[in-house]
Amino acid sequence: MKVLIGGKRTNATQAMRKTLSSQGCEVQESDGPAGYLEYLRDHPRPDVALIVQPNEAWMHALRTTIEHIYVIGLYPRLTGRRCLQAWNIGVDDIAMLSACPEEIAGRVAALSRIRSWVHTLGDNFTKPDFDPDEFDAVRGLDALMASSLDNMLGTDNMEVELLPTLPELAYGAEMPLLLVDELTELSVGIGITTAEVDPLMVLLFGEPEEPELVVDSVKELTNICGGALKRKVLEEGKTFSMGLPRETTQPEPPLLRCWAMSSDNIELIAWVRVRVQQPSRLCVENLSEGMVLSQPIYNNRGLMLLPGGAVLTERTIVRLERWLGGNALVEITRAA
């Protein structure tokens, strides 16, 4: 088991580290959520986190991965108020900081046993179809997006801050990126608050502009960030099908992560979310632009007309209607 010990280092946490290590656990330590997130960029996530007096910032950092990390809160004293607070922020279990290290190791071992037992039910039960954090590109997405925005806007080294929630946006857009075989849609988004509308337009065009151009600009920034992610993931052997950017100021929850990206003269909000996209079958006449083919389409001589992952345009739909007829069923994933 991979175990994270987080929070202020004490004799008690050092004793836990020694005991857990001696029982074969891989133990890492981090003094705060920021350090943990930094660590997470280049390392796999822990299975269990032992956190000294966890707070919302810690819980937020621990919930930025798709797979659940079991959190045990360690407290100097266990009062009703502390237990309630732990419950409210989503801590899975609690223990005294002064608890015997063997007891904590016992709880971790029990989790390990449950995990092994669950694994006997098969990979489909325990493994998500797609874990975005397996990709360096996704783990480092904040830096990748900030650098793409720097290139586009001419800003210099945008600073990135992880946000607990998405602020209210005046304009926003997201780019759906589909992994057809994994039935997964990963969307990257860019938004701006009301206060940042004019600064963004001034940065791009030298003066404030009409709302239509603001929407267009945010969509294009999203397109550029989506393209950067697609290129980076390609280096890791996966190919995303890129849809068309869509306008949204309220992306559907849950968000995997969201950030404020700021330079001297602008602050943009960026986010990423992941959802499972089951394919569905539609008649050709009901297809619409931006949908992605789940399967390649062949003609009756076995010649491939369109590959799986192709993003439909108006023109492609007209051609499909001509090739197959309006009533033919096509398997698609809804990206738009």
Place this chain on the structure above:
Amino acid sequence: MAQTILIVDDSRMFRRRIRKALEDAGHHVIEAGDGLEALEKLTGTLPALIICDLNMPRMNGLEFLEELQRRSDLDIPIIMLTAEVQPSTINQAKRLGAKGWLVKPVSPPALLNLVTHIAQGQG
């Protein structure tokens, strides 16, 4: 040498920025928001060069290239300017006649270099 250049991109923001860079270099620019609109524009004016996005609504960049390939009267060099670099897509675009490929966001000097290069017949 000043050229007439057609920019095909669904992003007004991008068209405007590219237009500025090209006009500052003395070129004349016409715009289209997708492949279909570009085909309409080509009935009126014949540009010396086309700069075309890949992901667009209605008719995307590859479909536009296919259409141009069918039209023997239109022998215009095309630079693809897109956020993607999937090798199979680049190869397909090359087979369909694209002369160059630039990745967004592109710097004005890089764009102008390629425009000059292709306009001089070195693409």
